[in-house]
Amino acid sequence: MARGKDIDGSMSVPTFYGKELRWKREEAGLSLEAFLEGIFYGKTFLSDIERGERRMPLDLARHADRVLGTDGFFERHCEDVRKARRGPHAAYFEKVLEAEKHAECIEEWSAMAIPGLLQTGPYARVLVESAHPAALDDWVEEKVTGRLARARLFEDNHSTPEYWAILHESLLTDPILPPLEMAEQLDRIVELTERRRITPQIVPRTGRPYPLMAASIKVMTFPDAPPLLYIEASYSGDTIDDPALVQQYRKAYDRLRAAALSPAASLDMIRAAAEDYRNGKQRDRLE
Template identity: 70%
Template sequence: MVRRKDIDGSMSVPTFYGKELRWKREAAGLSLETFLKGSYFGKTYLSDIEHGQRRMPIELARHADLILKTDGFFERRCEDVQKARRIGHAEYFEKVLEAEKHALTIEEWCPMLFPGLLQTPAYARAVILAGLPLSLDAEVEEKVSARMARAELFEVDHRTPEYWVILHESLIIDPLLSDEGMGEQLNRVVQLAERRRITPQVLPRKCVAHPFMTGSAKIMTFADAPPLFYTEALHSGDAIDDIALVQEYRRSYDRLRAAALSPEASLDVIKAAVEDYRNGKRPDRLE
C-alpha cells in the first residue's frame, strides 16, 4: 500500500488552506472524484490545491462550501491565498500566474510588447520603469526577478506547455532598447524557437485590419480545467473562463494566426533582425 504524503500546513497560507480542504473532504467520506462531481475540474487539479501547489478558483471554493456545508469558509479564504502568492506581481495577474504553471497550451498575441514569458531582464526592466517610473530600485528588481521566474517553465521538459506567440512587426523594427539590448531580446526568442520550446509568428504591420486590433490576448488550455482567456491593459487585467466566450476568442485568435507569416518565415525575419542589431543597423520593414 502506498503511504499517503502528509501536508505541512505551516509552510504557507496555501498549504494551510489546502490541508484544511483535504481534512474536511476526507471527514465527509468523499474521494477526489466524488467531491468533484458537478464541477468542471479534475482530481489532479484538486490534489494540487490540497497540497498548496495551486490556487483555489472561486467557482471551486463555492462548490466546496456547498458540498461540505462549510458556510462560505473556502470562498472567504480565497483572497487570503491569492495575497500569499502575489510576490512581484499585480493582484489582477494572480489567476494567470498560477495557470501558466499547469497549462497544456499557451497562445499569446502581443501588439505592443514582447510577452513577459519571453522578456530578457533588460527588456523587463525597461517595461516596468516605463509604466512605474517612480518605483524604487528594489521594487523594480523584485518585479524583474518574478518575471524571469515565470520563464522557468521553458526549462523543465516534462512541464513545458506548447507555447505559440504572434508578435507584431513593430516589436522587431521599433527598438525599445539599445541595439545590443534588442539583439539580446530577439535572440532570446530565436533560442527558444530553435530549442522547440516556442512557436513564434510575425504579423506584418501592413496587415492593418485584423482581430484583436484593440488589445492583447492570451489563451490557455488545461488537462483538468476549463480554458482561460486573459487580456491586459495598463493597470488592469481580465481573466475570462466562460467556455462559450473563450471559444469566440479562440476563433478570433485563429483568424489572426492565419494572417501572420508562417513560423519558418517568421523565424527567418527575427534572425535577420538579430544580425542587423548586432551590426548597428535598424531592421528593414517587411514589404
Template identity: 75%
Template sequence: MVRRKDIDGSMSVPDFYGKELRWKREAAGLSLEAFLEGSFYGKTYLSDIERGQRRMPLDLARHAERVLGTDGFFERRCEDVRKARRAGHAAYFEKVLEAEKHALAIEEWCPMLLPGLLQTPAYARAVVLAGLPLSLDAEVEEKVNARMARAELFEADHHTPGYWVILHESLITDPLLEAKDMAEQLDRIAELAERRRITAQVLPRKCVAHPFMTGSAMIMTFSDAPPLFYTEALHSGDTIDDIALVQAYRKSYDRLRAVALSPEASLATFKAAAEDYRNGREPDRLE
C-alpha cells in the same frame, strides 16, 4: 507501495499552508475524496493546493473549516497565500499566473510589447520603468524577477504547455532597448523557437486590418477545465471564461495566425534582426 513526497512547509507561504491543510485532513482520517464531498473540486486540485502549487479558493477554504472543524485558519490565511503566489505581479494577473502552469496550450497576440514569458531581464526592466517610473529599485527588481520566474515554464521536463505567439513587426524594428540588449532579446526568442519550446510568428506592419486591431490576447486551454481568455490594459486585466465568448476569440486568433508570416520565416526574421543590432544596423522592414 509508492512513498508520498513530504512537503517542506518552510519553503514558502503556499507550502506551509498546504502542509497544514494536509496534516489537518489526515489527522481527521479523511482521504482526498472524503474531504471534498459536498464541494465542486476534484482531488487533483486539492492535491495541488496541499503541495503549494495552486491557490485556495475562498469557497474551498470555508468548506475546509466546516469539514475539519477549524477556527477559521484556512479562510484567514487564504489571502496570504494568494498574495505570496502573485508576488511581483498585479492582483488582476493572479488567475493567469496559476492557469498557465496547468495549461495544455497558451496562445498570445502581442501588438505593443513582447509578452512577459519571453522577456529578458533588460526588456522586463524597461517595461516596468516605463509603466511605473517612480518605482523604487527593490520594487522594480521584484517585478523583473517575477517575470523571469514565469519563464521557467519552458524548462519544465514534466509539463511544458504548447506556446504559440504572434508578434507585431514593430516589436522587432522599433527597439525598446539599446542595440546590444535588443539583440539579446531577439536571440532569446529565436533560441526558444529553435528548441521547439515555442512557435512564434511575426505579423507584418503592412497587415493593417486584422481581427485583433483593438488589443492584446491570451488564450489558454486545459485538459480538465474550460478555456480562458485574457486581455490587458495599462492598469487592469480581464479574464473571461465564458466558453462561447472564448471560442469567438479563438476564431479571431486563427484568422490572425493565417495572415502572419510562417514560423520558419518568422524565425529567420528574428535571427536576422538580432544580427543587425549586433552589427550596429537597423533591421530592414518587411516588404
C-alpha cells in the same frame, strides 16, 4: 477511506487552506473523483489545491461548501489565500502566474510589447521603468527578477507547455533598447524556437486590418480545468473564464494565426532583424 499523506498546514496560508479541504473531504468519506462529481475539474487539479500548490477557483470553493456542508468557509477564504500568494507581481496577474505553471498550451498575442515569458532582463527593466518612472531601483529589480523567473517553465523537459506567440512586426522594427540589447532580446526568441520550446509567428505591417487589433491576449488551456483568457492593459488585467467569451477570443486568435506569416518565415524575419541590430543595419520601419 484511507487518509492521504499529511500536509504541514503551518507552512503557509494556502497549505493551511488545502489541508482543511482535504480533512473535510476525507472526513466526509469522499475520494477525489467523488468530490468532483458534477464540476469540470480533474483530480490532479484538486490534489494540487489540497497541497497548497494551486489556488481554489471561486466556483470550486462554492462546490466544496455545498458538498461538504461547510457553511461558506471555503468561499469566504478564497481571497485570503490569493492575498497570501502575492509576490513581486501585480495582484491582478497572480491567477495567470499560477495558471502558466499548469497550462497544457499557452497562446499569446501582443502588438505592443514582447510577452513577459520571452523577455530578457534589459527589455523587462525598460518596460517596468517606463510604467513606474518614480520607482526605486530595488523595487524595479524585484519586478524584473520575478518576471524572468516565469520563464523557468521552458527549462523543464517534462512540463513545458506548448507555447504559441504571435507578435506584430513593429516589435522587431521599432526598438525600445540599444541595438545590441535588441539583438539579444530577439536572439532569446530564436533560441527558444530552435530548442522547440516556443512557436513564434509575425503579423506583418501591411496596413490592412487583422483580428484582435485592439487587444493583447493570452489563452491558457489545461488537462484538468476549463480554459482561461487573460487580457491586459498598462495597469490592470482581467482573467476571464466564461466559456462563450473564451471561445470567441480563441476563434479570433485562430483567424489571427491564419493572417500571420508561417512559423518558418517568422523565424527568418526575427533572425534577420537580430542580425541587422548587431551589424548596425536596422531597417527603416517604413519599408
